[in-house]
Each structure stands twice: as C-alpha cells, then as structure tokens.
Amino acid sequence: MILTYESVSQIKEKAARYPHRKSAVLPALTIACRQVGHLNNDLYREISEIINIPYIEVAEAATFYTLFPKKPVGKYYIMVCHNISCALVGADSMIKFLEEKLGIKKGETTKDGLFTLHSVECLASCATAPMLQINQDYYENLDSKKLSNLIDELKAKE
Amino acid sequence: MFYSPVITNAEAVAKSDKLHLFNYVEDPKQIELKTYESRGGYKGWKKVLSSMDSNAVIDTVKQSGLRGRGGAGFPTGMKWGFVPKDSPKPRYLCCNADESEPGTCKDRVLLERDPHQVIEGMAIGSFAIKCHTMFLYIRGEFNHAIDIVEKAVEDAYARGHLGKNIYGSGYDLECIVHTGGGAYICGEETALLNSLEGERAMSRIRPPFPAVEGLYACPTIVNNVESLAAVVHIINKGPQWYKTFGTEKSAGSKLVSLSGHVKRPGNYEIELGFSLKDFIYDPEYGAGILDDKKLKGVIPGGASTPFLTPDMVDTPLDYESMAAVGSMLGSGAVIVFHEETCIIWVIYKLIHFFRHESCGKCTPCREGTGWLEKMVLKIMQGQGEPGDVEKIEDVCANILGRTICPLGDAAVMPIQSAIKHWRDEWQYAIDNGKTKYKNDFAFR
Ligand SMILES: Cc1cc2nc3c(=O)[nH]c(=O)nc-3n(C[C@H](O)[C@H](O)[C@H](O)COP(=O)(O)O)c2cc1C
Ligand code: SF4
Ligand code: FES
Numbered sequence: 001m002i003l004t005y006e007s008v009s010q011i012k013e014k015a016a017r018y019p020h021r022k023s024a025v026l027p028a029l030t031i032a033c034r035q036v037g038h039l040n041n042d043l044y045r046e047i048s049e050i051i052n053i054p055y056i057e058v059a060e061a062a063t064f065y066t067l068f069p070k071k072p073v074g075k076y077y078i079m080v081c082h083n084i085s086c087a088l089v090g091a092d093s094m095i096k097f098l099e100e101k102l103g104i105k106k107g108e109t110t111k112d113g114l115f116t117l118h119s120v121e122c123l124a125s126c127a128t129a130p131m132l133q134i135n136q137d138y139y140e141n142l143d144s145k146k147l148s149n150l151i152d153e154l155k156a157k158e
Numbered sequence: 159m160f161y162s163p164v165i166t167n168a169e170a171v172a173k174s175d176k177l178h179l180f181n182y183v184e185d186p187k188q189i190e191l192k193t194y195e196s197r198g199g200y201k202g203w204k205k206v207l208s209s210m211d212s213n214a215v216i217d218t219v220k221q222s223g224l225r226g227r228g229g230a231g232f233p234t235g236m237k238w239g240f241v242p243k244d245s246p247k248p249r250y251l252c253c254n255a256d257e258s259e260p261g262t263c264k265d266r267v268l269l270e271r272d273p274h275q276v277i278e279g280m281a282i283g284s285f286a287i288k289c290h291t292m293f294l295y296i297r298g299e300f301n302h303a304i305d306i307v308e309k310a311v312e313d314a315y316a317r318g319h320l321g322k323n324i325y326g327s328g329y330d331l332e333c334i335v336h337t338g339g340g341a342y343i344c345g346e347e348t349a350l351l352n353s354l355e356g357e358r359a360m361s362r363i364r365p366p367f368p369a370v371e372g373l374y375a376c377p378t379i380v381n382n383v384e385s386l387a388a389v390v391h392i393i394n395k396g397p398q399w400y401k402t403f404g405t406e407k408s409a410g411s412k413l414v415s416l417s418g419h420v421k422r423p424g425n426y427e428i429e430l431g432f433s434l435k436d437f438i439y440d441p442e443y444g445a446g447i448l449d450d451k452k453l454k455g456v457i458p459g460g461a462s463t464p465f466l467t468p469d470m471v472d473t474p475l476d477y478e479s480m481a482a483v484g485s486m487l488g489s490g491a492v493i494v495f496h497e498e499t500c501i502i503w504v505i506y507k508l509i510h511f512f513r514h515e516s517c518g519k520c521t522p523c524r525e526g527t528g529w530l531e532k533m534v535l536k537i538m539q540g541q542g543e544p545g546d547v548e549k550i551e552d553v554c555a556n557i558l559g560r561t562i563c564p565l566g567d568a569a570v571m572p573i574q575s576a577i578k579h580w581r582d583e584w585q586y587a588i589d590n591g592k593t594k595y596k597n598d599f600a601f602r
Contacts (some may be wrong), residue, residue: 017334019248019291020374027357030298030337057356067298083260084415084461084507085493089448090601097601117233121342121511122260122461123299126491127419127424128164130601134302143602154164157402 003046007035015051024051026063029068037077040068066120074109074116076154079133082119086127094130095119095145101151114158115151159186161270161302165424170442176403177411178391179384180427183271191313191580194274200319202393203281207327215286219389222385222397223409225484228254228345228382229460229489230564231408231477234389238379240369241287247376249289252354253280255296255303255383256345260461260511261491264413264425265383269296269303272320272387273310279386281320281331283392287379290330295350297338306350308335340581342515346563347380348372349517360517382489384413404430408476412487418494418513419451420444430476434458434466438494451496455579459488461508462568484575500595501580502538502587505573509534510568524567526557530573542588547577 003011010031016025028047033039039062049057062068069077078098082091095117099105102115111117125131128140139150168184171177182188182197194200206215220235241249253276257265276294284292296304311333314320322330341359343349348362349361351373372378388410392400404410408430417423420438422445428437434456438444447453457468458475463486466473470483480487495504513527515547533550536542554570561567577584587593 016321017332020355022356023336023354025300026339026353027337028337053356061356061358065298065341066339083511084457084504084505085261085423087507087597088418088493088495088499090599095602115205120340121514122258122262124257124263124266124297125162125164126261127160127415128263129417129423133299133396138162138302156547 001046002042003032003050004035004037007031008050011047011050021051024058025058026065029058029062029065032066038072042065042071046058069116074114076115076134078115078117079120079123080118081121081123081125081129081131081133083122083126085122085127086131089129091130094142094147096130097147098151101148112158114155162266164267165422166336166425167424167442171427176429177427179268179275179382179387179411179413180425181243183267183503184328186271188272189270189272189274189310191310191317191460194272195317198394199274200278202261202390203278203319204325206282206285206393207329212286213394215282218284218397219392220273220397222392222400223404223407224385224388224392224400225408225477226254226382227384227388227412227490229259229462231487234381234385237369238283238286240367241379242370245377248291248374249287249374250373251280251284251287251289251446252347252350252373252380253292253294253383253386254345254347254350254380255294256298256342256350258297258342258345259351259489259491260508261457261493262489263415263416264415264490265426266300266303266487267413268383268387269300270306270585271521273303273307274314275387276383277310277314277320277333279389280333282389283379283381283386284331287327287377289379291332291334293354293373294333295338295344295354296335297344298340304335304337311335326412331426341517343517343563343565346565348563350380351378358517359595360361360519361565363562396429405474405476405478407478408487412475412490414475414490414492416444416492416494419496419499420494421446421448428475431474431479434475435472435473437492438471444494447494447496449496451498454495455501455504456495457491457493457572459486461493461511462492462564462571463488464571465579467579498595500538500593500597501576501583502534502593503595503597505576506531506534506538508572512565516565516569517563520560520562520566522557523561523569526553526566527569529553530569534573537584537587538593540587540591540593542584542591544588546588547581547584551577560571564601
C-alpha cells in the first residue's frame, strides 16, 4: 500500500457521505495526490479497492483532470497562470524570468528535485495578476523582486 | 491580512442601502460564524423555515427579478420552478463554485471572505426545491477557500443551521463540499454533474434538463455562488427592495471583476446598469488605463464574450445593454487592453484556453478549437497566407451552434468579433509576415 492509514480513512469518510460511492473518486484522487504529490496506476488501483469500484473507472476519471500530475514533480510545483488577464501584465515574461532563475525550461524539474515549472490555465486570480500557485498556495500581484525573493526563500529553507 | 490582496469596494458597498454582497468582505472576522450571526446572518434561513413554504420562496425570488450570475443570466426563481413538484425522487442543489473563466475572480472573494452568506443562500435554495442534500462544487485549486468553506460548514452544523431537524422545524439538510480537479468545463452545469458523479467531466446532451434529470438522474438545480448569496438578501429585505435598483430587466447588483490594463484591477459590486466607461475610468474603480495609454478594446463579460471597441464602452453594464451592443454581461468580468496590444495575440491566448479546456465530446469543438489555435498561431508567428482569415471564419461558422454545450460558441464568438473589429490588423500580419504590435508584455 502506498496510501497511508490516514489517507485511507479520509477517503472512506468522504465516500460514506455521498448518496453514491463513485462520487468519492475526485475527493479520493485529491487526497492521494496530496499525500504522494502525483498520481499513478498503483494509486488508482488502491483507490478502486477502497471505494469499491472498478479500477478502470478511477483511471478514466483521473486522466481527465489536469490538476493532478501523472508523474513525479519537484518539491515545489510552480504553476504559472498564462491566460489573458495575467498575460496582459507580463505572465509570459514571468515564465521566462523563472526559466532563467531556475535554469530549467517550462515543463522541467530542477536537478536537485526542488522545483517543477508549468504554465496553467486561469486560477481565478485575474485581478491580482500576474500570479502563480506553488503546491497549495497562491502568490498574487507579483513583480520580479517579490518573485525573486520568494524563490530564494524556498531555496534557503533546504 | 487577507489571503488574497485583491481590491474590493466594500467600503462604498457598506455605505449604500442597495449594494449588499460585499458589505463585510474587508472584515477578516466575517468568516467566523458568530460575527456573521451578529450581523443578521442565518435570519433569512430561519425566516424561511419558520414562516414560508417552498412555493413562497420561489415566488419571492421570481418577483425579485434575480437572474443567474454564472454567465447565462437565466431567471433564478423560474429555474427553481422547473423542478417537478410531484417527483418522488430526491432533489439536489449544487452551488457552482468552479469559477475558472479567464477574467472572472469574484466568487472566490465570497468563498474566502464571507462563506456563510453562500451557505445560507444554498440552504434557502435547497428549501425552495425541497432538497435535503446540497453540494458545494468548488474548484480544486482553491485550497484556501476550501479550508474556509469546510470550516464554515462544520460550524454551521455545530450551531444547528444545518443537519437534522433544523431549528426544530423538522427539515433536514446535509451539505457536502466537493472539490474539483482543474477543468474549466466542470463549470458547465451538466459537466459539473458528471464530475460530481465521479465521471469524466463531459457535458450532457439536453434534454433532459438537470431540473428534471440531473445528479444521479434526479431533479437538480445548479446555481452560481453569487446568485445564491443574493437570495439571502432578497429573502431578508423583500423582492420589492431588490427591484428598486438595477434596471427593469436586470434587477439588483452584480459583482464584476476588473483585470488587464487598468490602474486599479479588482472586484467590485455595482448596481446593474452602471456605465462600463465609468467602471474603467472612475478613480473608485479602474482609475483609467495603465500608463495612461489609449484604450484599444474591452472584453466585458469573461473570456467567452465578444469584444467592445472604445466607441462602444459608453454602455451600461447590464444584460440587455450588453446584448444590444453585440456582447454579453456573462459572468461579470471586464478585461481591458490598451493600444499597444496585438489582437491576434489576444485571440491566441483565448483560443489556446478553449482548446485546452474542450471536453472532447463533440467533434466541431474538439477538432475545431485545435485547428483554430494552430491557424491563429501561424498568423501570429508571421507565417499567415492570403485566405487564412477566411479559413478561420469558416471553421468558426462550422462550430457556432453545432456543439453539445456552449463552450464551442464561447470559443468562436471572440474570434469572430476580433476579425470584425480589427480585420486590418489580421491583414497586416499576413501582408507583412509579422504582427503590427508585439506579442508580450514586460514583467515588472
Ligand atoms: C464552459 C462553461 C463554463 C462555465 N463555468 C461556470 C462557472 O465556473 N461558474 C458558474 O457559476 N457557472 C458557469 N457556467 C454556467 C453554468 O453552466 C450554469 O449556467 C450556471 O452555473 C447556472 O447558475 P446561475 O443560473 O446561478 O447563473 C459555465 C458554462 C459553460 C458553458
Ligand atoms: S462544445 Fe466542447 S466542451 Fe462542450 S461538449 Fe462539445 S466538446 Fe465538450
Ligand atoms: S487569467 Fe490568470 S488568474 Fe485568471
């Protein structure tokens, strides 16, 4: 088992609340992804056993939703919104700034496994653009100084 | 102090006897149940349970003229009335908190800063359709809002606003917070229902409409966060009060997100019918164009609505006025761009989004959005050939009105309007092998 006792209980608790247990697929994927950082076939199998639905139904749903990475990502998963409101105030340049700062291209992970950089679609933070999400958290109204400090702080934590 | 530094006009709202949704969103204590209660919170819910029946609630909302704030503007009370009265099946209410249309970020303010207002509205809506299990479908990226909302639901249960035999009325109501997986299409109501059922979020063919056969094939109402929050005030102050502001066909107030090239981007509650021009230039709102440049265009209602040119911005922000100038109020998201913005680049940004978010169920949208993205990119990169714009128009015409859900239309309407308003700029790019304006903006 990859899922911890705690994750399993959380999933079971969720599943029990829905009128139909299949509805627990998304919450289960969320819980699994929070624990592991990404999803894979082994996790789909474990989830299918916990909520008692066929494996394929879990895999089918999971592969539709882009929020869950399907392969390992860095300790800090950086998601930059590149949609129109953010792009009008420099989101694309912000991605270039990060590529230089981290020494990777969009879609890659730094060698030390710390950072993965991705662009994502609108995060509903359009009036505080440009912005990005790192793991669970939003960072809004960014400028180069703030962003540079943020990355340095994360590096310094290690 | 707040998780999100977004600007709101809460101060002006608090002084107004019309505006109401943003009254307390600048007070960090508003998320606490006791603060919400001390300000009259859950009074509407108590009133409904103690003195009204479901028909009376539906009639009240009908009389108020409230129209759905999620984008389509469908009258809320009328929608509730579509739930078959004699159906023996359970009924469900889903609050749509999937907010993900580029430009739109207003629901997030309510969820993060006044969650009980949303829960109370959901409860009243549930009672109106005799529902005993309601869902709050919230996008999975909103981790902070999810924590706030889950805590609020827990507190509401503990104080007896939710659960069994609420206030001794005999009415039971459960609330389930359901988190999404990062797909814009989950905001489309039938895709949302599939997602809630644990399926891929693909839109359903209508009929049957959700009000008759929705979640688990039972009668279901899907409403936007803001629509449900407004219901609380309509119950408390009466439908006549709600109708005293806004316009005849667009009653009440609306939350509008303002983003792009303005000096004061933010989320503002306005009376429907407020001038778009003032919204962009008034120091209390947008405060004018960034760097005092000239305005080039506006997307008035979120990424799926047609553009307005500078000569069209002197238009009231309401459903019918926006329709009269060929656009839509949509979800209430004004995106502004200045004179140095390349329209082809704007379209590339939009069509990329729609191609990425197409659920893939129907061919015109699945294939067409991909073709459009490639063709627009080609022109943007200076490889455009004579006839390309016409080809784009042809593909657009073959998507429009031929898809299962409105995402297909949403993808093409901005393109058609960008070609109509700025055809010379497309021609320029094809003739000169490069776009007239540059394709990125500095990160400051
Ligand atoms: C592609 C697409 C995305 C949508 N996204 C949202 C959304 O994020 N939030 C929302 O409330 N409505 C959204 N809608 C509209 C919903 O389908 C539905 O009309 C709305 O939630 C109904 O609530 P209302 O009547 O209160 O506006 C979307 C529609 C489409 C076609
Ligand atoms: S229009 Fe697009 S998003 Fe809607 S059902 Fe068809 S493929 Fe899916
Ligand atoms: S466009 Fe970037 S958060 Fe909405």
